[in-house]
Amino acid sequence: TVLPKSMHFLVWVHMDNPTMRKNQAELLYVTYGGYGVDITPTAFPVGVCTNTADTLFSNGIVWAQVSHAMATSGGLESCMSTTNSWAVGIQLKQNSTTQAWCVDSSGNSKKETLDGTPTQTELNNLITNGTIALCD
Numbered sequence: 485t486v487l488p489k490s491m492h493f494l495v496w497v498h499m500d501n502p503t504m505r506k507n508q509a510e511l512l513y514v515t516y517g518g519y520g521v522d523i524t525p526t527a528f529p530v531g532v533c534t535n536t537a538d539t540l541f542s543n544g545i546v547w548a549q550v551s552h553a554m555a556t557s558g559g560l561e562s563c564m565s566t567t568n569s570w571a572v573g574i575q576l577k578q579n580s581t582t583q584a585w586c587v588d589s590s591g592n593s594k595k596e597t598l599d600g601t602p603t604q605t606e607l608n609n610l611i612t613n614g615t616i617a618l619c620d
Contacts, residue, residue, distance in 0.1 A: 508545045509570055509589065518567035519589065525567045530608045530617070533563035533572065540565040560584075562607040564617040571617035573610050575602060586611055586619035594619060 509519055518525035519540045528539040533554060535547040541563055550572060554561045559575030571588035573596065584596045584607060596610045596619065610620045 508543065509540060512540065512543060519565045519570045527567065528563055528565040530562060530564040530612050532604065533561045540570055560602055560604055560607045562604065562611050564612050566616055569617040571611035571619055573607050575607065584610060588617055588619045590618060592619040596620060
């Protein structure tokens with residue numbers, strides 16, 4: 485399955501050497517030792533995506549991509565980050581009652597099935613195993 489254009493919040497940043505590309509979240513992880521914007525990453529509990537200060541989602545590049553995906557989708561969205569994991573799930577515009585897209589720090593990027601009457605809780609459950617951020 486091809487990643488919808490609205491879900492391109494896995495931002496690729498070209499460094500001095502264009503062959504060295506890393507996802508913005510991974511650059512933050514390498515820089516600070518966790519998914520955050522400083523050396524003491526603040527977790528973002530699973531829920532509606534916001535650019536809460538001191539979390540991964542307060543990074544301007546990360547937030548620009550997440551908010552673009554949210555605006556394009558127009559549906560439910562869910563975000564979560566911990567020191568060592570992150571995930572974002574967005575209800576798809578096409579087939580909005582039955583499909584969402586999830587991307588996470590372990591490399592998952594996949595379509596998820598919704599039950600036909602999606603709720604925030606259902607989308608939240610698709611992006612965590614209860615402890616870490618991870619696509620179902």
